[in-house]
Structure formats: C-alpha cells, structure tokens
Amino acid sequence: MTNNPYTIYSVWLKERYGEKVYKIPVNIPVTCPNRDGVKGRGGCIYCGEKGGGNETLSDQLPVSVQIERNIAYIGKRYNAKKFIPYFQSFSNTYCEFSDFKKWIQESIRPDVVEISISTRPDCITDEQLKYLEVIKKEHAIEVTIELGLQSVNDKTLTIINRGHTLADYEEAMDRIKQAHLLTCTHMILDLPWDAEEDVINGAKVVSQKGTDFVKCHSLYIEKNTVLKQWYDQKKLTLLTKDDYITRAILFLEYLAPEIVIQRLIGRVPKEDSVITNWNTSWWKIKDELDARMKQENNYQGRKFAGMNNKR
Numbered sequence: 001m002t003n004n005p006y007t008i009y010s011v012w013l014k015e016r017y018g019e020k021v022y023k024i025p026v027n028i029p030v031t032c033p034n035r036d037g038v039k040g041r042g043g044c045i046y047c048g049e050k051g052g053g054n055e056t057l058s059d060q061l062p063v064s065v066q067i068e069r070n071i072a073y074i075g076k077r078y079n080a081k082k083f084i085p086y087f088q089s090f091s092n093t094y095c096e097f098s099d100f101k102k103w104i105q106e107s108i109r110p111d112v113v114e115i116s117i118s119t120r121p122d123c124i125t126d127e128q129l130k131y132l133e134v135i136k137k138e139h140a141i142e143v144t145i146e147l148g149l150q151s152v153n154d155k156t157l158t159i160i161n162r163g164h165t166l167a168d169y170e171e172a173m174d175r176i177k178q179a180h181l182l183t184c185t186h187m188i189l190d191l192p193w194d195a196e197e198d199v200i201n202g203a204k205v206v207s208q209k210g211t212d213f214v215k216c217h218s219l220y221i222e223k224n225t226v227l228k229q230w231y232d233q234k235k236l237t238l239l240t241k242d243d244y245i246t247r248a249i250l251f252l253e254y255l256a257p258e259i260v261i262q263r264l265i266g267r268v269p270k271e272d273s274v275i276t277n278w279n280t281s282w283w284k285i286k287d288e289l290d291a292r293m294k295q296e297n298n299y300q301g302r303k304f305a306g307m308n309n310k311r
C-alpha cells in the first residue's frame with residue numbers, strides 16, 4: 001500500500017490485476033423502475049436525462065461494438081491492455097433476462113478482467129445473480145454490482161424520491177454477497193436533509209454490509225430536474241465545499257479500512273449541469289481534501305470500530 005490516507009482504486013486495480021485497468025462505459029436500452037411507474041414516477045429528484053451516464057456511445061449500438069470502439073480509443077491513448085466494461089446509465093438489471101444474458105455475453109473478451117453493472121438495490125433478481133456467479137467462474141473474471149444508496153436515512157430517501165429503503169439495500173447486499181460478487185455502493189455526502197450523523201451512519205452501514213468499493217459524490221443540479229425546480233424556487237440550501245470536505249473526511253474516518261475508494265467527488269460534464277462541485281474542478285477538491293487529511297494526520301478507518309459497530 002501507499003502512504004495515502006485512504007485506499008485508492010487505481011492502486012488496488014494495479015495490485016489486483018498487475019497493471020493499469022480502464023473502465024469503459026457501455027450503454028444499453030434500459031430505463032429505471034423509479035421513472036416508469038413500477039417503483040415510482042419521475043425518478044430521483046436529481047436524475048437527469050442521461051440517468052447518471054455520461055460519455056457513452058448510443059444504446060442502439062451492439063454492446064460488442066461499443067466495447068470494441070472504446071477499447072480501440074482508450075487502449076491506443078493510454079496503452080491499456082485490460083478493461084472493465086461498465087454498464088452505467090439508468091438501472092442495468094431492469095430488462096428481460098434474455099437481453100441481460102446477451103449483453104453480458106457480448107461484453108466478455110480476453111482483455112476484459114471484470115464487468116461492472118450499476119443498478120438499484122430493489123432491482124436485481126436471484127436469476128441474474130446466479131447467472132453472474134456462473135459467468136464469474138466460467139470466464140475467471142470479476143463481477144461488480146454497483147448499488148445506488150445515497151443516504152442511509154429513510155426520511156431523506158423519501159424526500160429525494162429514491163423509491164427504496166435502507167432495508168432494500170441491506171437485503172440486496174446480502175444476496176449479492178451470497179453470489180460471491182463484488183459490490184460498490186454510491187453515496188451522496190452532502191444531502192441537505194442529512195445531518196453529519198447520517199454520514200457517519202452511512203460509513204458504518206456500508207462497512208457492516210461488506211461493500212468492497214464506495215463511490216461518493218456531491219449533490220449536483222442538472223437541467224430539467226425536480227432539484228433544479230426546487231433550487232429556482234429557493235426551497236433548497238446547498239451545503240458548501242468546506243462542508244462537503246468535512247463530511248467526506250468524516251465518512252472516511254468511520255469507513256472500514258479495507259474498503260476501496262473508487263471516487264470521492266463526482267465528475268459531471270458542464271453542459272449537463274447547472275451547479276456541480278461549486279464550479280471547482282473535481283481534482284482541486286480532491287487535492288484540498290487530501291491536504292486536509294494529511295495535515296490533520298487523519299486516515300480512513302481511524303474511527304472504525306469493527307463490524308459490531310453499533311449505529
């Protein structure tokens with residue numbers, strides 16, 4: 001390990017796979033049960049037209065072609081030889097099982113070491129999990145399920161219209177672990193309806209449930225969203241950059257030390273957003289956070305009290 005104050009994903013990837021590994025976005029024609037009425041209508045208050053996916057090719061292109069094109073570009077640019085297809089936009093398990101299997105099969109190639117699938121905690125079937133467990137064994141690749149949780153406070157989950165509860169997340173994590181797949185949990189650390197206590201509880205919950213990775217980001221406002229309306233109507237007081245950094249450090253302090261940090265601050269293209277990261281580049285915020293942690297001799301897991309940690 002390095003002397004970084006937290007476990008860095010790129011370092012973990014290099015140790016795990018022996019060289020640099022690149023994630024490549026894959027876009028499939030799915031939507032989300034929280035948008036079409038099955039779980040809810042309208043989606044999460046911050047969800048934009050792309051459903052959390054950026055820099056993707058058309059979902060009308062076959063998965064194999066998207067991967068081929070992205071690998072040709074990224075492979076050449078970074079001299080990369082190993083890849084992780086990342087099913088990113090909307091809920092990538094919200095589809096017919098036959099389509100799901102076809103898309104997964106299309107993403108398997110000799111230079112693919114892992115497949116990453118982003119979805120909701122209430123939207124993954126046992127059939128899909130069993131299938132992925134078999135794929136993992138047969139092809140000797142890793143499979144990661146990325147779950148959006150965002151907050152562990154059920155009241156906040158209702159306000160942001162997530163359409164699922166903390167219990168849904170906990171149940172999904174148990175089933176994914178039983179299928180021996182890796183898990184990544186997505187959290188928004190500066191939801192104005194969450195107190196710092198909720199952020200601490202968030203770190204404790206994801207540690208107890210055994211997430212392998214976390215991705216954290218700030219609340220950004222995209223065009224054409226409910227959140228944008230609330231912002232315009234002055235129904236919302238956003239937290240400051242300093243608040244975000246304080247909360248991110250708190251989260252890391254209470255997080256189990258072995259959990260790998262895939263992201264500490266989000267990146268949204270400027271054209272899609274109204275307010276993102278206080279109009280500061282993500283790497284400047286990350287540098288500020290790193291500097292503060294080093295200055296305070298702080299590190300991931302400093303206040304982690306083990307898996308029996310009460311919340």
Ligand code: SF4
Binds near residue numbers: 035089091
């Ligand atoms: S679960 Fe994801 S895709 Fe669905 S509405 Fe929420 S942010 Fe959008």
